[in-house]
Amino acid sequence: MLGGRAVLVSSASTIVFFVVIFAAIALAPGASIVQERFLDPVHLKQAFLGTQTSPSVFEALLLNVKMFMIAEAFILVFALVVAIVRGIPGPVFFPFRAVAVAYTDLFRGVPLILVLYMLGFGVPGLGLRFFSSRSDVTYGIASLVLVYSAYVAEVYRAGIDSIHESQVAAARSLGLSRWQSLRFVVLPQAIRRVIPPLLNDFIGLQKDTALVSVLGSVEAARAAQIYAAEQFNYSSYVVAAALFVLLTIPLARFTDQLIARDRRRRAAGATV
Amino acid sequence: MNPSAASPASLGDEPALRVDNVFKSFGANRVLNSISVQVAPLEVICLIGASGSGKSTLLKCINLLEPVDSGSIFVEGRDITAPGVDVNQVRRRIGIVFQAFNLFPHMSVLQNITLGPRRVLQMSPTEADTRAAELLDRIGLSDKKDEYPDRLSGGQQQRVAIARALAMNPDIMLLDEITSALDPELVAEVLGLVKELALGGMTMVIATHEMGFARDTADRVCFLDEGLIIEEGRPEEMFTAPRQPRTQQFLQRIIAAGRL
Numbered sequence: 001m002l003g004g005r006a007v008l009v010s011s012a013s014t015i016v017f018f019v020v021i022f023a024a025i026a027l028a029p030g031a032s033i034v035q036e037r038f039l040d041p042v043h044l045k046q047a048f049l050g051t052q053t054s055p056s057v058f059e060a061l062l063l064n065v066k067m068f069m070i071a072e073a074f075i076l077v078f079a080l081v082v083a084i085v086r087g088i089p090g091p092v093f094f095p096f097r098a099v100a101v102a103y104t105d106l107f108r109g110v111p112l113i114l115v116l117y118m119l120g121f122g123v124p125g126l127g128l129r130f131f132s133s134r135s136d137v138t139y140g141i142a143s144l145v146l147v148y149s150a151y152v153a154e155v156y157r158a159g160i161d162s163i164h165e166s167q168v169a170a171a172r173s174l175g176l177s178r179w180q181s182l183r184f185v186v187l188p189q190a191i192r193r194v195i196p197p198l199l200n201d202f203i204g205l206q207k208d209t210a211l212v213s214v215l216g217s218v219e220a221a222r223a224a225q226i227y228a229a230e231q232f233n234y235s236s237y238v239v240a241a242a243l244f245v246l247l248t249i250p251l252a253r254f255t256d257q258l259i260a261r262d263r264r265r266r267a268a269g270a271t272v
Numbered sequence: 273m274n275p276s277a278a279s280p281a282s283l284g285d286e287p288a289l290r291v292d293n294v295f296k297s298f299g300a301n302r303v304l305n306s307i308s309v310q311v312a313p314l315e316v317i318c319l320i321g322a323s324g325s326g327k328s329t330l331l332k333c334i335n336l337l338e339p340v341d342s343g344s345i346f347v348e349g350r351d352i353t354a355p356g357v358d359v360n361q362v363r364r365r366i367g368i369v370f371q372a373f374n375l376f377p378h379m380s381v382l383q384n385i386t387l388g389p390r391r392v393l394q395m396s397p398t399e400a401d402t403r404a405a406e407l408l409d410r411i412g413l414s415d416k417k418d419e420y421p422d423r424l425s426g427g428q429q430q431r432v433a434i435a436r437a438l439a440m441n442p443d444i445m446l447l448d449e450i451t452s453a454l455d456p457e458l459v460a461e462v463l464g465l466v467k468e469l470a471l472g473g474m475t476m477v478i479a480t481h482e483m484g485f486a487r488d489t490a491d492r493v494c495f496l497d498e499g500l501i502i503e504e505g506r507p508e509e510m511f512t513a514p515r516q517p518r519t520q521q522f523l524q525r526i527i528a529a530g531r532l
Contacts, residue, residue: 169337170374174388174440175364184387188378 040235047227047236054230057239060223064209065247067137067219071144071209072202078145079152084182086153087160100153107150112211115143120215140212148205155197159190192262199255203248210244220244286349288313288475289334289444294343296329296499303329305499307343311444311477316470318486318507319479321496322522327479328371330496331446334477335368347444364392367437368446371453373429375421381408381432382417388440400439407435411465427458431465438469445469447478463489483526487511495519 025031050056085093086100107115120139124132134142163186171181213222220240227236289311296304303326311317319327332338334345336352336359345353352362376384385407386400395403408414411431413424421429430450437445447466451459463485470476470489480486486493487507494504495516503516514520 166370166372166374167376170370170376171387172360173335173337173363173366173368174436175360175392176388177360180391184391185376189376192378 036233038234038238040233043227043231043233043235044239046231047224047239050223051227051230054227054236055218055223057220057223057227057236058243060218061220061240061243061247063137063217063219064206064244067141067144067209067212068202068206071141071148071205074141074145075149075152075205079149080156080187082149082153083156083160086157104150104153107147108154110147112143112147112208113214115147116140116211116214119143119146136215136217137212140209140215140217144205144208144212148201148208151201152198155194155201156190158197159194160186162193163189195255195258199251202251206247206251207244210240286313287311287346288315288348289477290346291330291334292344292346294330294333294345295341296326296333296338297341303499304333304340307496307499307501309494309501309504311475314473314475315491316474316476316489317478318490318493319477319496320481320483320486320493320522325496326499327496328448331368331448331477331479334444334446335366336362337368360392364388364440365443366446367440367442367444368448369430369433369437369450371449373421373426373433373453375429375433375436377421380418380420381413381424384421384432385436385439388436393440403439404435407438411435425458426454427461430454430458430462434462434465434469443475445474445476447476447480449479449481451480451482483511483523495522497522 047054047057050059082100082103085096086104088096116139119142120136123134123139126132160182167185167189168181171185172178176184209219210221213219213225216222218226220243224236224240228234287310289309291307291309294304294307295302303324305326307326307330309317319330321327329338333340340353343353344351347362347365351357376387379387382401382404385404386395386397389395389400389403390397405414405417408417411434413428413431413435416424416428416432421432424432434447434450450466451462454462459482463482466476466478467485467489478486478490490507492504493507493510494501495510495514495518496502497518503510503514503519510519511523514523
C-alpha cells in the first residue's frame with residue numbers, strides 16, 4: 001500500500017507529466033490541422049452514426065463481430081483436428097501427418113490478403129455450382145479460417161507437447177486407449193495452458209476481419225473509408241480504430257477471468 | 273507375507289506373473305539382460321538394486337509401457353508380449369504406481385480415482401463414486417475427495433495414486449520406487465498402506481530402496497545388477513547372509529548409508 005505522502009507524490013507527478021505531454025502535442029506545429037482532420041467532434045459523431053450517403057461505422061462493425069464469431073468457432077475445432085492429426089503416431093498415418101504439416105506450413109506462409117483474393121475473386125469465376133455462388137462474407141470467413149487455423153493448430157500442438165509423457169503413461173497404465181488419454185488427460189491440460197496464446201491469436205483475428213473489406217464487404221474499415229472519401233476527413237478511421245480496440249478488451253478480460261477462475265478453483269479445491 | 277506363496281517351491285500350477293528371458297535395450301544401453309522371474313498369486317516380491325540396475329524398466333515392461341526386445345511375459349498363463357494382444361485389456365489388470373505419483377492435476381482426487389473405472393470399466397458414475405469413496409476411506413483421505421492434487425502432501429498424493437490403481441481392481445500391482453520422491457517423514461504413511469495391501473492379499477512387484485520395508489514385507493527379494501537378477505531369496509536370507517559378492521557389496525553400502 002502506498003502511504004499518504006507517496007499518493008501525493010504520484011498524483012502530482014502524474015498531473016505534471018500529462019500536462020507537459022498534452023501541452024507539447026497541442027502546441028506542436030500542425031496540431032490544429034491534425035485535430036481537424038482526425039479528431040473533429042462533428043465528423044467523429046457522423047462517422048459513428050452514419051449519414052445519408054455513408055454507412056455507420058458502428059453498424060458496420062457488427063459485421064466484423066459476426067465474421068469473427070463464426071470464424072473463431074470453426075478455427076477452434078478445425079485447428080484442434082489438425083493438431084491432433086499431426087500427433088497421431090504410427091507409419092500408417094504418415095500421409096495424414098504429412099498433410100497436416102503441409103497445411104500449417106502453407107497457410108502460415110501465405111499472406112491472408114492473397115488467400116482472400118484467391119477465394120473471393122478466383123473461386124466465383126470457376127463456375128462451380130456450390131462453391132462459386134457464395135457471398136463475399138463467406139469467402140472472407142473461409143479465408144480467415146484457413147489462415148488462422150494454421151496458427152492456432154501450432155498453438156494447440158505446443159500445448160499438447162508441453163504435457164509431460166508421464167501423464168500419458170499414467171493414463172495408459174489404467175487401461176485408457178491412446179484416444180481416451182488424449183481426450184481426458186492431455187487435451188484438458190493442454191488447452192488450459194494455451195488459453196493466453198490462443199487469445200492473442202484471436203485478437204489478431206478480430207483485427208484481420210477488416211481485411212475482408214478488399215472483397216467489397218462493408219465492414220467497419222470499409223465504412224470508415226467510404227466516409228473519409230466523401231468528407232475528406234479521417235476522423236472516421238479514428239472511430240473505427242477506437243471501436244476495434246474496444247472490441248478486443250472484453251476478450252482480454254474474459255480470458256483473465258478464465259485463468260483466475262481456474263486458479264481459484266484449484267486453490268479452493270471444493271467447488272468444481 | 274502370504275505363507276502359502278512364501279517360496280517358489282510352493283507355487284501352484286499357474287504363476288500370477290512369469291517373466292521369461294526378457295531383454296531390453298535403450299540404444300546401445302542394455303538395461304534388461306535376460307531377466308526371468310516368477311510371481312505366485314498373492315506373493316509380494318521386492319526388487320532391490322542400485323539405480324540403473326533395471327528395476328523400473330522391468331516394471332514398465334510388465335505394464336507394456338515399454339516394449340520388450342525379446343523374451344516373453346505371461347500373466348496368468350497368457351503371453352502379454354505376443355503380437356496382437358490388446359494392451360488396454362492387459363493394463364487394466366495390472367496396476368502401476370509411479371515414483372512421481374503422476375496424478376492428473378486438472379482432476380480432483382475423486383475424479384482421478386474414478387477416471388479408469390468410468391472410462392475403461394464402463395462403471396456408472398454412482399458406482400464409480402461409491403467404489404472411490406470406499407478406497408478413500410481405506411487410505412484415510414475421505415475428506416480430501418474434492419481437493420486437487422497440488423493441494424495434497426506428497427504422501428497423500430502417493431496414497432491417492434495407489435487408490436487410483438486399486439480402483440481398477442487389478443490382479444497385480446507394480447510399485448515403482450513409490451517413496452523415492454517423498455520427504456522422509458512422509459515415507460511411513462505410504463509404506464504402511466502398501467503393507468496393509470500385502471497383508472490383505474495382493475500380488476505385488478515392488479521396486480524399492482527401502483530395505484527395512486523390503487525385509488518386513490516381501491515374501492521374496494530379488495537383487496538386480498546390470499539388468500540381471502543375480503540373487504533372489506527370502507528376505508531373512510538375503511539381508512543376513514547374501515551369497516553373491518555383489519549383493520554383499522550393495523547391502524554393505526546400504527548399511528553404511530544407514531538405510532537398513
